[in-house]
Amino acid sequence: MDRKTVRLTVAQALVRYLAALKAEVTQPDGRTEVLPYCGGVFSIFGHGNVAGLGEALQAEKEVLPTFRAHNEQGMANAAIAYAKTNFRQRIMAVTSSIGPGATNMVTSAALAHVARLPLLLLPGDVFNSRLPDPVLQQVESFEQGDVSANDCFRPVTRYFDRITTPEQLLVALPRAIQVMTDPAQCGPVCLALPQDVQTFAHDWPEDFFQPEVIRFRRPPAEARELAAAAELLKSAKKPLIVAGGGVLYSQAWAELAAFAEAHGIPVAESQAGKGSLGWSHPLNLGSIGVTGSPAANRLAEDCDVVFAIGTRLQDFTTGSHALFAHAKLLSLNVQPFDAGKKRGRMLVADARDGLAQLGAALGAWTADTAWTAQARDLAAGWVARVTELTLNTPAAGTLPYDAEVIGAVRESAADIGLDSGTSDIVVCAAGTLPAELHKLWRSGTPGNYHMDYAYSCMGYEVAGGLGAKMARPEREVIVMVGDGSYMMLNNELATSVMLGRKIIVVLLDNRGYGCIERLQVKSGGASFNNMLDDCIPEGGVPSAIDFAMNGRSLGAEAVHVKDVAELRREMARARRATRSQVLVIDTTHHRTTGDGGAWWEVAVPQVSQRPEVEAAHARYLEAKKKQFN
Numbered sequence: 310m311d312r313k314t315v316r317l318t319v320a321q322a323l324v325r326y327l328a329a330l331k332a333e334v335t336q337p338d339g340r341t342e343v344l345p346y347c348g349g350v351f352s353i354f355g356h357g358n359v360a361g362l363g364e365a366l367q368a369e370k371e372v373l374p375t376f377r378a379h380n381e382q383g384m385a386n387a388a389i390a391y392a393k394t395n396f397r398q399r400i401m402a403v404t405s406s407i408g409p410g411a412t413n414m415v416t417s418a419a420l421a422h423v424a425r426l427p428l429l430l431l432p433g434d435v436f437n438s439r440l441p442d443p444v445l446q447q448v449e450s451f452e453q454g455d456v457s458a459n460d461c462f463r464p465v466t467r468y469f470d471r472i473t474t475p476e477q478l479l480v481a482l483p484r485a486i487q488v489m490t491d492p493a494q495c496g497p498v499c500l501a502l503p504q505d506v507q508t509f510a511h512d513w514p515e516d517f518f519q520p521e522v523i524r525f526r527r528p529p530a531e532a533r534e535l536a537a538a539a540e541l542l543k544s545a546k547k548p549l550i551v552a553g554g555g556v557l558y559s560q561a562w563a564e565l566a567a568f569a570e571a572h573g574i575p576v577a578e579s580q581a582g583k584g585s586l587g588w589s590h591p592l593n594l595g596s597i598g599v600t601g602s603p604a605a606n607r608l609a610e611d612c613d614v615v616f617a618i619g620t621r622l623q624d625f626t627t628g629s630h631a632l633f634a635h636a637k638l639l640s641l642n643v644q645p646f647d648a649g650k651k652r653g654r655m656l657v658a659d660a661r662d663g664l665a666q667l668g669a670a671l672g673a674w675t676a677d678t679a680w681t682a683q684a685r686d687l688a689a690g691w692v693a694r695v696t697e698l699t700l701n702t703p704a705a706g707t708l709p710y711d712a713e714v715i716g717a718v719r720e721s722a723a724d725i726g727l728d729s730g731t732s733d734i735v736v737c738a739a740g741t742l743p744a745e746l747h748k749l750w751r752s753g754t755p756g757n758y759h760m761d762y763a764y765s766c767m768g769y770e771v772a773g774g775l776g777a778k779m780a781r782p783e784r785e786v787i788v789m790v791g792d793g794s795y796m797m798l799n800n801e802l803a804t805s806v807m808l809g810r811k812i813i814v815v816l817l818d819n820r821g822y823g824c825i826e827r828l829q830v831k832s833g834g835a836s837f838n839n840m841l842d843d844c845i846p847e848g849g850v851p852s853a854i855d856f857a858m859n860g861r862s863l864g865a866e867a868v869h870v871k872d873v874a875e876l877r878r879e880m881a882r883a884r885r886a887t888r889s890q891v892l893v894i895d896t897t898h899h900r901t902t903g904d905g906g907a908w909w910e911v912a913v914p915q916v917s918q919r920p921e922v923e924a925a926h927a928r929y930l931e932a933k934k935k936q937f938n
């Protein structure tokens with residue numbers, strides 16, 4: 310049989326395939342639309358990709374847009390945020406040259422790997438021919454000729470391949486897409502592209518460029534696991550749901566609310582799962598774990614069965630396995646690796662369909678009514694307390710702390726007739742803020758709490774804000790970031806200005822790595838090497854970074870406000886603006902929200918010359934007693 314072919318280079322074929330790929334995307338309001346799967350390609354060119362991939366991308370730029378960024382880690386973080394904001398149904402690709410461009414993306418690959426988010430990495434690679442070796446930026450192994458810098462991606466991707474011959478793309482590319490679009494396997498994939506291979510021409514079958522529309526799979530539960538799960542839940546009197554990121558990626562929020570209401574089970578949310586249930590839902594206890602609300606953590610300590618849905622059960626959620634290790638565990642997860650954690654009972658299924666199946670199996674069964682009533686009381690009490698904490702005005706002459714800044718950001722929406730809980734997307738990743746936001750941010754719409762607390766990668770914030778805005782240009786994207794994380798990576802702020810994708814950066818300047826300083830002191834350590842003022846050697850100059858000037862220098866409009874009242878006014882202005890904003894406020898690192906919280910295992914030295922460390926070690930051993938095995 311004669312198959313029609315088309316002669317293209319490897320790079321041209323790759324780009325044409327990506328441009329043709331469509332996915333059936335379910336929007337948060339339930340509508341489905343067929344949209345391009347790949348929303349575009351972030352690219353920083355170098356000799357490893359400019360001639361091959363660069364030529365191919367330029368030719369297809371009307372169909373598959375290319376965006377120029379400023380740092381490869383930044384652009385990959387933006388691509389990850391784009392996929393997260395699209396509930397993993399759409400991706401962006403990222404391409405770099407060989408060497409430093411590629412290894413700059415290794416951190417992002419790890420972030421996506423930990424967070425189970427799709428990312429298509431297309432780094433250039435050294436010559437397949439090996440003839441000009443070593444090329445500029447080539448990592449030379451003395452023993453293995455086929456090792457390059459891109460091998461760093463192997464442990465932090467869910468699929469890795471190096472394209473050494475054109476026809477290999479016919480197999481490797483659909484495999485990479487398969488991995489990213491499978492709900493259980495989902496994660497970053499890497500196709501390393503030797504610069505000569507990118508340019509090789511090949512006769513490709515034309516039908517390769519008409520790939521089928523991607524339809525996301527929803528694996529149902531097996532009858533046996535379902536029956537066992539229903540039996541375990543029915544044995545409970547005081548059950549607690551822990552909702553994780555899987556609830557959001559499966560878009561199971563309506564089913565979660567229906568399930569919780571039908572069976573009288575309160576819901577606590579992990580960092581990734583926050584927003585699964587609206588903040589004002591009477592059964593929403595708020596955040597759980599180390600950064601948990603008093604309501605959620607109290608019931609976590611008292612419950613008899615934990616029903617974990619779509620969560621990786623990381624230490625911040627489980628209080629280092631000491632918060633609810635006494636309870637029986639049922640885990641509904643599409644990924645058996647997660648469902649089987651902590652010797653829980655597994656229910657392997659899609660969260661949305663699994664919840665519906667389990668609800669049917671439970672019939673009219675409910676939790677003890679006293680338990681449900683107690684949960685409602687605690688939930689309502691916490692809602693009122695959040696208002697109190699966030700609307701507090703710091704005494705004159707004292708610096709505000711994060712809770713008060715969060716309140717000003719939220720109320721600035723109300724001041725101009727908006728509801729921050731539904732109109733804003735808040736983006737954050739590391740520092741003091743994730744704890745404060747997990748407790749205090751009010752998420753009224755699934756997806757409007759965008760936190761990387763899986764890799765908790767400083768520097769994700771600004772770039773992540775750009776990616777979220779590219780996915781949802783109609784929403785206000787508010788990046789809340791500490792001075793340390795801002796300094797780690799802020800340059801995609803300039804990209805946001807250039808692309809006309811406005812973000813509002815609220816920068817909390819407490820002059821250093823505040824949360825780590827507190828952790829250091831709590832672990833018995835002396836203040837050391839965290840706060841800027843503790844780090845000036847003899848002859849050094851005190852740090853005096855002008856963050857507003859820094860924001861302005863990158864093209865944003867920026868202002869250093871003097872207090873939370875001015876922040877609130879400036880936020881209202883910033884919301885009306887069209888260009889990216891940086892609002893800087895001085896804060897204290899000495900205060901945090903004391904309500905709630907749970908123990909977190911951080912290993913303390915067994916011997917030390919500091920009595921504070923010895924005391925901390927004794928407290929550490931005491932706390933570990935609750936950590937059942």
Ligand SMILES: Cc1ncc(C[n+]2csc(CCOP(=O)(O)OP(=O)(O)O)c2C)c(N)n1
Pocket residue numbers: 739740741742764765766767768790791792793794795797819821822823824825898
């Ligand atoms: C890339 C990276 N390096 C180091 C860390 C460890 N770390 C977590 S938070 C933090 C300090 C964050 O400082 P800042 O953003 O100013 O927030 P603050 O704690 O002061 O509120 C550090 C160093 C990290 N999470 N990510």
Ligand SMILES: [Mg+2]
Pocket residue numbers: 791792793817818819820821822823
């Ligand atoms: Mg700081």
